[in-house]
């Protein structure tokens with residue numbers, strides 16, 4: 001079950017990360033009246049998709065993705081969106097200490113009781129990993145009893161082998177329409193995959209329906225903290 005948190009902070013690098021990974025969850029928090037702040041480090045300006053059929057190009061993509069991000073947040077009723085101002089595919093080259101300081105400043109300002117972010121070592125993309133490391137470092141620097149809980153997204157192929165099954169499962173069929181709307185808002189990136197999922201639903205494939213009703217997270221295991 002989803003707890004009624006004091007403040008939920010979401011820290012992810014790309015517009016659409018939130019809609020794929022936690023739009024059901026965030027919509028539910030908002031329905032419960034929990035404040036949610038989303039820090040999105042980049043505008044996903046290096047994205048490889050331009051819509052299907054294409055309606056964007058390299059030049060117009062940043063503006064389009066910013067608009068899509070805002071629309072997705074509206075769909076989830078998330079009002080506090082902070083643009084991190086970093087560039088897509090460059091986070092791994094950012095100064096680690098500076099990224100950590102930025103996360104620390106958000107924590108200091110917002111005093112979140114829980115942070116949603118990527119799981120270091122199991123989040124595949126170098127930007128995801130850089131963001132994940134900064135979150136761990138910033139939270140680790142706090143006294144243990146002041147640390148927000150970390151609910152982390154892991155999707156590398158070897159995740160289960162190393163850290164087991166996710167311990168948090170949000171089954172929220174009543175919020176499925178919000179997840180769908182959030183994903184639809186990111187049309188430049190999601191048109192193809194959404195088309196396939198909707199086909200699946202029409203053909204009665206249980207996986208496709210389940211996709212819109214379930215989200216999974218790991219509570220970070222500090223006893224196995226391997227972030228430097």
Ligand SMILES: [Zn+2]
Pocket residue numbers: 013014017125128
């Ligand atoms: Zn991403």
